[in-house]
Amino acid sequence: MSSASPARSSGQAFHAQPNTLCGAHTVEAAERAEGGQPVGAQDSAWYVVPEQLSIYGTELYDELSPPDKHRLSRFEAALWASNTVHGEDQVLGGLAPRGDLHYFVGVFAAEEVNHQQMFRSYLQHLGVELLPTRAVGWMTPPLTEAEFFACTYVFEDIVGRSNRAIAKDERCHPVARAVNHAHAVEEAVHLNFGRANLARIIPELTEAERNRLADQVGSYLRAVWRERYRSDVYELAGLPKPWAIARQAWSAPRQVAHRVDYTTRALRHLTVLGLDPEEIAS
Ligand SMILES: [Fe+2]
Ligand SMILES: [Fe+2]
Numbered sequence: 001m002s003s004a005s006p007a008r009s010s011g012q013a014f015h016a017q018p019n020t021l022c023g024a025h026t027v028e029a030a031e032r033a034e035g036g037q038p039v040g041a042q043d044s045a046w047y048v049v050p051e052q053l054s055i056y057g058t059e060l061y062d063e064l065s066p067p068d069k070h071r072l073s074r075f076e077a078a079l080w081a082s083n084t085v086h087g088e089d090q091v092l093g094g095l096a097p098r099g100d101l102h103y104f105v106g107v108f109a110a111e112e113v114n115h116q117q118m119f120r121s122y123l124q125h126l127g128v129e130l131l132p133t134r135a136v137g138w139m140t141p142p143l144t145e146a147e148f149f150a151c152t153y154v155f156e157d158i159v160g161r162s163n164r165a166i167a168k169d170e171r172c173h174p175v176a177r178a179v180n181h182a183h184a185v186e187e188a189v190h191l192n193f194g195r196a197n198l199a200r201i202i203p204e205l206t207e208a209e210r211n212r213l214a215d216q217v218g219s220y221l222r223a224v225w226r227e228r229y230r231s232d233v234y235e236l237a238g239l240p241k242p243w244a245i246a247r248q249a250w251s252a253p254r255q256v257a258h259r260v261d262y263t264t265r266a267l268r269h270l271t272v273l274g275l276d277p278e279e280i281a282s
Helices: 006-010 024-033 059-063 066-098 104-126 145-168 174-204 207-226 231-236 242-251 253-272
Strands: none
Touching: 024 104, 024 174, 059 242, 066 104, 066 145, 066 174, 066 231, 104 174, 145 174, 145 207, 145 253, 174 253, 207 253, 231 242, 242 253
């Protein structure tokens, strides 16, 4: 462990081995507990919290039948799962050259690989193929250490917030709750690691570097949120005029408020460390 290790500088401890609670067996165990098989195309349950749906707060949401809402929740759960897999790919790419930074980098990477297996199994449960990302690769060109940890931090914080909401909501299907709970537990430790690294890195930046970092984080956040309003997902869920829905949902006041709500917490730590919230505005 280096003298600049985040664990020492923050006083926080990180587990030394990957947490074995998480992985493909999380889905299998939850399915067995339900006494059944993958539900696939059964549209009689919530897979995300209804208030998290990307069309919540629009007239269209009010007009949909319960099975249509459940079906959309299944495809939006698949979108969250797919985008988590893609985001974790990017995180793994960023961790790869940083193995010497701290012993936890290896554990972190092993856990992300485990999460990807879990989310791929969850996609099978949902009866949906891995959905492609529409975001341009945010690791190209290679990010600075500050950019990598800041973007990873906001990504993990937003995903973790969604995970926790689903995990504790009794309206959601037990498999959805189990998967989201397993991910939230390990992401909490990743966030601690990210906070410790950012507390070491950001104070050493010049004002110009901090402004560039804030701008980068803002661009990244817009890309993350844009991925949530996907015409291809609306089309898969059988909604009419999916392109119009994507445009209208993005601008709906309830959706703008939701994005601000979920992003504020992710940014709080960065602004405490000295990033200008105006520069990050998303
Ligand atoms: Fe993860
Ligand atoms: Fe993570």
